[in-house]
Amino acid sequence: MQQDAIIIGGGFAGLSAAYILARARRHVTIIDSGTPRNRFAARAHGVLGHDGKSGAEILAEARAQLAAYPTVTFIEGEADSAEGVIDDFAVRIEGHGSIATRRVLLASGVEDRLPDIPGLRERWGKTVLHCPYCHGYEIGGGPIGVIATQPMSSHQAVVVADWGDVTLFTNGMSEPDVATLDLLARRGVTLQPGAVVSVDGALDGPAQVRLSNGRSIAVKALFITPDLHIRGSLAHNLGCTLEDSPAGKIIATNAMKATSTAGVFAAGDNARAFGNITLSSADGVMAGLGVHQSLMFPATHS
Structure with missing residues (x-):
């Protein structure tokens, strides 16, 4: 049977969209690989009513609730x-053949590609982080590092300074302009020149940031901005226009989360510059509304 919508990705954006469509009694298939972006973090914070739960636990509860709707189908893959x-x-879908659908929602998220610095990957989601609003409070203050990976890293260091005493490791990047240097100084951020060659120490404890100039600086946590890469090739297959964000390419959408390809929508981290669980969920709700409206009024909402 032709589906009203196929949702690629069963994370917070995809499931939120599925709720909207399921409650409109639309036939929806959710395809999910079981590898959400936040699987490296033990706890989710700042999520209304769910603070401190794991992302996996919240998603499991959502899937169980969605499974009660008779028009929803889950496919793992x-x-x-x-x-x-x-x-x-x-x-x-690998192992399931081809499924016909009236609409497609791309919500498979992004991959975080970290700098090629020994010791970073093992600590990702533990003491190497990207969002202070999600994880900064639990650090408890003290020395925190920001490793520069792009020009916006200076802005990240300015923000992170609310959660501790920040050292910005310039990591071979150009020194910020005068205005940015002044802002960093007013926020108490220390600049540390030299390329970062490794991050050492216990995986669940303070890290030693080792520099090419021979220095080693201890921090309780490190923040970086990874390069974002849209997962999979479906946006390309379907001819969706991409746009630049500060961290990488994302799928361009309008206010109702419709892409440049009629009938294709996108939501979540692959379609917004900055995201967390709450923002991805809200994005999914908007996409669900957009998909439903387009099924009724295709000429004006596709």
């Missing part, structure tokens, strides 16, 4: 390809 036009798409 990866979507290999997608093609077609509005009202007549086909999505191929």
